[in-house]
Amino acid sequence: MSLLNFQLDSMPGIDLVTASALIAEIGHLRRFPNANKLARFAGIAPVFFGSGGKGKEHKSKQGNRALHALFYNLAVQQVQVAKGSKLPRNPVFHAYYQKKLKEGKTKGQALVCIMRRLMNIIYGMMKHKTAYELPIIKEKEVV
Incomplete structure (x- = not known):
């Protein structure tokens, strides 16, 4: 597996x-049949704690913590507004982050949503060996 096969550095924030x-x-992407399995491996997917049909989903403290930290730092970079600029580094993720905050999520919960979306995108990029393309967003989505 060569770094040149994957075009991960085409995404803003990934060097x-x-x-x-x-x-x-x-490691080998073949270990994970879908992005959900990779998210579980990284500790990004919620874990159900309950018994007898009752319970709640909680933040996972399991999984590969190094991979979790990589996705956390990447999520923070995606929603940051560069110093001296009023434009976010990735306007799509910044708009999604603001949407989650308006829905009533905390900043931490909104970052987990960003991490999960990044997981899906990076899984797809690695699986299909494609470059990241910044999606076009509508004017009303930009905050």
């Missing part, structure tokens, strides 16, 4: 070092 760390922590 050569981060891409290498992601590939090293994930």
Whole structure:
């Protein structure tokens, strides 16, 4: 598996070092039949605690913590507004983050939503060996 096969560094916030760390922590993508399994491996998917048909989903403290930290840092970078600029680094993720905050989620919960979306995108990029393309957003979505 070569770093050149994947185009992870085409996404804003992912440089050569981060891409290498992601590939090293994930390993062979064949181990994960879908993005949900990879999210569970990284500790991003919620865990159900309950018994007798009752219970709640809680934040997972299991999984690969190094991979979890990589996705957390990447999520923070996606929603940051660069110093001296009023434009966010990734306007699509910034708009999604603001939407989650308006829905009543805490900042931490909104970041987990970003992490999960990043997981799906990166899984797809690695599986299909494609580059990241910044989606076009409508004017009303920009905050």
